[in-house]
Amino acid sequence: QVQLVESGGGLVQAGGSLRLSCAAYGRTFGSYALGWFRQAPGKEREFVAAISWNAGSTYYAGSVKGRFTISKDNAKNTVYLQMNSLKPEDTAVYYCAEGLNYHSDRVADFGSWGQGTQVTVSS
Numbered sequence: 001q002v003q004l005v006e007s008g009g010g011l012v013q014a015g016g017s018l019r020l021s022c023a024a025y026g027r028t029f030g031s032y033a034l035g036w037f038r039q040a041p042g043k044e045r046e047f048v049a050a051i052s053w054n055a056g057s058t059y060y061a062g063s064v065k066g067r068f069t070i071s072k073d074n075a076k077n078t079v080y081l082q083m084n085s086l087k088p089e090d091t092a093v094y095y096c097a098e099g100l101n102y103h104s105d106r107v108a109d110f111g112s113w114g115q116g117t118q119v120t121v122s123s
Helices: none
Strands: 003-007 010-013 018-025 033-039 046-051 058-060 068-073 078-083 092-099 117-122
Touching: 003 092, 018 033, 018 092, 018 117, 033 068, 033 078, 046 068, 046 078, 058 068, 078 092
Parallel strands: 010 117
Antiparallel strands: 003 018, 018 078, 033 046, 033 092, 046 058, 068 078, 092 117
């Protein structure tokens, strides 16, 4: 059973940057795709970005495309989310999860959720 642990969240001003990390414990990522999702207060969890098992393909939500970049380091068993040009509407708890299909934006297609890391963007 894999355990995913997110880190790197914090408070940043609008226009700033943060890099989130998601480390896997218990086993390697193997052939799983990795995804980042976020959930703002009072809202449903929504897809942010995903990367294929071999890091050859990525998929982004329209709201973050061009500002966020997902990457992974298999040697460190870690996936990253570089977030630039942050906006107040990016404020949420960010979660990572693994799935079978990187080109899916459905929460139900991902599992082994981490505990999340809070990102707060002030205006």
